[in-house]
Amino acid sequence: MNSSFDDKKPIFMQIKERIEDQIVNGQLKEHDQIPSTTQLVSFYKINHLTVSKGINLLLDAEIIYKKRGVGMFVAEHAKELLLEQRKQLFASEYVQPMLEEAGKLGISTQEMIMLIEQYKGSDPE
Known part of the structure; x- marks a missing residue:
């Protein structure tokens, strides 16, 4: 993962898009666990609320789902939905x-x- 951000777009959107990219390119597959908010905060050295905002967009779009006490995972058909x-x-x-x-x-x-x-x-052709 690249830890630098583009100044042209909010960081929370870039977090969301990076996770989406990992799903689209097959790095993350259906039911794979995504990095935790804490891991993302630590890796990117950014505010917890910024990461949470990006993650919440993915949850709202049903690209990922949450298992309480376990973590967040890639939803079924997430790749197809993102590609469409x-x-x-x-x-x-x-x-x-x-x-x-x-x-x-x-x-x-x-x-x-x-x-x-x-x-x-x-x-x-």
Whole structure:
């Protein structure tokens, strides 16, 4: 885990996103225990309330669940839920603005596909 933070986003959101990243990339799987709040506070050297706020967002979104007296664990289907959320976010933050700009520039759908393939480095299928 990287212990530095970006100044552009609240730390509690970055804590939440780092745990989400570990779930998405398979470091944390369904029913795996996530690091405790105390462990995260110690590792990142940040306030307990900051960590708790990030963790609570994950609990509220049902990405993780709590076993009283034991700890917090990755919920079933958390990875699939996160992937779906991220795909929707990707579409709204990147694809929609890209399509709007392409429309202004008169770039056709076929030209867009060719550009994507060119930048991705893949051959057309």
